[in-house]
Structures are given as structure tokens and as C-alpha cells.
Amino acid sequence: MKQDMKANIPSPGHPEVEAYLADGYERVVGMSSRFAAAICARLLRLQTEEGVAGPIAEIGAFEGRFFIALAHALEPGEIGLALDIFAWPDPGVEQRFEANCARHGIGPERRRTIKGDAGMMAPSDLLAHAGGERLRFIHIDGEHSRSALSKDLALATACLSEGGLIVLDDMLHPGYPTLMVAVQAYLEANPDIVPLCVIDRETIVGATKFVLCQRAWFERYEARLLEIFKDWIWPLGADFEPHWCLVLSQDTRLAEIV
Ligand SMILES: C[S@@+](CC[C@H](N)C(=O)[O-])C[C@H]1O[C@@H](n2cnc3c(N)ncnc32)[C@H](O)[C@@H]1O
Secondary structure, rough: OOEEEOOOOOOOOHHHHHHHHHHHHHHOOOOOHHHHHHHHHHHHHHHHHHHOOOOOEOOOOOOOOHHHHHHHHHOOOOOEEEOOOOOOOOOHHHHHHHHHHHHHHOOOHHHHEEEEHHHHHHHHHHHHHOOOEEEEEEEOOOOOOOOHHHHHHHHHHHHHHEEEEEEEEEOOOOOOOHHHHHHHHHHOOOOEEEEEEEEEEOOOOEEEEEEEEEEEHHHHHHHHHHOOOOOHHHOOOEOOOOOEEEEEEEOOOOOOOO
């Protein structure tokens, strides 16, 4: 049975995330979908179940909509790094980020705000913000250009822990067609990293995300995703030539051909 038939989203696996998604998420200005937030929170829970622990990060935290959902899924002692240039659309965005975190229950002890350009950041800088620990989950939602995404991917890969996940926002978005070119080049250059699943778009603003994992973790994670998200699996899957992965969607229909 689906956990939330009305909204058609899976259980995020954490009561705090569920409460925030039900009442809060839509009140924080931002872009990612609730469907993707629920899935990513559940993926964080899955990592915990598999013994993967540690800090998380978002590149492009903006006003905190998605970051707050992720931070509510942290285990005790874990922290979230929120990285952004905090200059767009105006300098007040950083204060709004801080206020939103406070309003929605993410205290300063559970997070670090990092104002800066991800493209200029060395892995050692990012890891220093995490107290020297590698990151178990990195959501990349910063500058939407091919070169910026390539740099963000290199940074994330260098900081990733064993069993870590990299999530890419705005994949296959009609406004950013060249991002896929950067992803393809990255996958070809990094054969140890593979797509774990595609999270289908909810709207043009709540766009598709790709979840990447280490190849050595793919089968273990995919077996769990098949159970956890069984009501949201689009039957045909995604063909990354030659790698295949699951597509998680709110619309699991196939084309009617007869
Ligand atoms: C689409 S918004 C992110 C939305 C957010 N993740 C949410 O859940 O609502 C993109 C963000 O990336 C930030 N950004 C753009 N270029 C960046 C860079 N080079 N380094 C860090 N952040 C950047 C922008 O300031 C903006 O806040």
C-alpha cells in the first residue's frame, strides 16, 4: 500500500520529515518536489539501516526548503552543510535561510552554513567544514551550467564516504538540456559510480533528480529500493547504456499500445 495516497508520496521514514513535508515544505520558498524530498529522506534512513553514517551536504541551499527536509532525517550527532553563494536573488537570502531553519526546527548545532562558491572549493575545504568526516549524501543543486556541474560532481566525488549517495537536481529539465552532457561525461570518466535510480519530476519546477552511488553498493541498495518504493516503480526502468536503474515516479503507467 502506498503510505500517503492523497499526496501520492512514499513515507520519508522519519516522523519529523513527515511533519515538515505535510506542513512547512510548501511555505519555504524553493524548487525541489515533495516527492523527491520524501524519497531522499527515506534514502538517508536506508543508509542508516545499512550502517552508513556521517555528515551530509547540499550545494545550492537557497532558502532551505530541501535542506530542512534532509536535516530532519539526520541521526543524532550528524550535521548538514548548507553551501550557497547566498547572493541570489538578493543578499537577504542567507538570513531567510537561517530564519527558515530556525522556524522549522533545525538548530545551529545540526548544521553549518557555508557562504561561498562551490566551484572554488577544494575537497579539503568542504571536508574541514564537516570536521574531517567524509559525506554520506550530497545534493547538487547549485549553478546550472555544464562546467559548474562538472566541478560540483568532482567535489562531491572526492568527499563521498563509503556507501555515499550523490543526488543531482534538474536532470532532463527542458531549461537545462546540456546538464545531461556533463553527467554522461562524468559517468564515463568515473566507472565506479553508477545511477542508482531516477526520481521522476513532479512539475517543471519540481524536476527530475538522479541518485548516484558507488558501483559496489548498487545491488545492495537497489534490492532495498525495490521493496521500499515498490508502488512508485515505473516498470521499464532507465537505460544508461549499458547500465540500467530504477525509475521512481508518481505515474507508473505504460503507454497504451493496443
Ligand atoms: C535552484 S536554487 C536551489 C534550490 C534549493 N535546493 C531548494 O531546495 O529550494 C540554486 C541555488 O544555487 C546557488 N548557487 C549558484 N551558483 C552557485 C555556486 N557556484 N556555488 C554555490 N551555490 C551556488 C544559488 O545561489 C541558488 O540559491
